[in-house]
Amino acid sequence: MKFIELSPGKSVKGESIHAYKSESSSNDKATKYNYILGAVHGDEVEGAHLASELFNWLKENNDIDMPIIVVPIVNVDGFKLKDRVNGNGVDLNRNLPSKQWTPEAREAKYFPGTAPLSEPENKFLVSLFETYPPRFILSFHSWYPVINYNGACKELAEFLASFNKYPIEADFLSHPTPGSLGEYGPQTHGTPVLTFECPVLSDGVTLESIWKDNEEAFKKLFTTKIIETFKS
Ligand SMILES: [Zn+2]
Numbered sequence: 001m002k003f004i005e006l007s008p009g010k011s012v013k014g015e016s017i018h019a020y021k022s023e024s025s026s027n028d029k030a031t032k033y034n035y036i037l038g039a040v041h042g043d044e045v046e047g048a049h050l051a052s053e054l055f056n057w058l059k060e061n062n063d064i065d066m067p068i069i070v071v072p073i074v075n076v077d078g079f080k081l082k083d084r085v086n087g088n089g090v091d092l093n094r095n096l097p098s099k100q101w102t103p104e105a106r107e108a109k110y111f112p113g114t115a116p117l118s119e120p121e122n123k124f125l126v127s128l129f130e131t132y133p134p135r136f137i138l139s140f141h142s143w144y145p146v147i148n149y150n151g152a153c154k155e156l157a158e159f160l161a162s163f164n165k166y167p168i169e170a171d172f173l174s175h176p177t178p179g180s181l182g183e184y185g186p187q188t189h190g191t192p193v194l195t196f197e198c199p200v201l202s203d204g205v206t207l208e209s210i211w212k213d214n215e216e217a218f219k220k221l222f223t224t225k226i227i228e229t230f231k232s
Helices: 045-060 076-081 120-131 154-164 181-189 207-223
Strands: 002-005 020-023 033-038 068-071 134-143 146-150 193-199
Touching: 002 045, 033 045, 045 068, 045 134, 045 193, 045 207, 068 120, 134 181, 146 154, 146 181, 154 193, 154 207, 181 193, 193 207
Parallel strands: 033 068, 033 134, 134 193
Antiparallel strands: 002 020, 020 068, 146 193
């Protein structure tokens, strides 16, 4: 499918944040978009790799016709430096204006910023959501393998898990994430969010092997139409 580049956002350090929108026949009447996000945490190269492989595959596949927006690297400054946080030292997945946002951080690496939505990378994301309302958000991370869902996308989590056998968690109850996209998406836009945590690089785990282990799941997610028909 064909994608066009939208007007890019700007990071703390003035780098462009690239975003792409699918150009398909269904886009003319599209009111809601499926989002694919990579590298909200800049050091999570594994998740960024999955987002980029999925995006490459979508670009080559002319049978898929649905409204999609892709931001392959949200935290461009962090990605450059292999750093979790953005150019202000803020964890972007703790800086969104959810009801639970708090200035307290359990650890320095979760620094949520001085105010909710203080960071330009998140302002850009929110401006995209306002212009192109999200129907479903798939955000790629890496940590230990787990498919975390917030809002009504359990069916999608189960669908992916049927391929890769990753565990599913309804939310990170054992690991609160105030100001995360998982809180913000359902609360503000009524949008289910799937936070896909793939494994990190280690002996025998390479970027190629992570994509190989998940390739079928994501290709089927977009070709079997479950993404269009699940109840949200
Ligand atoms: Zn992450």
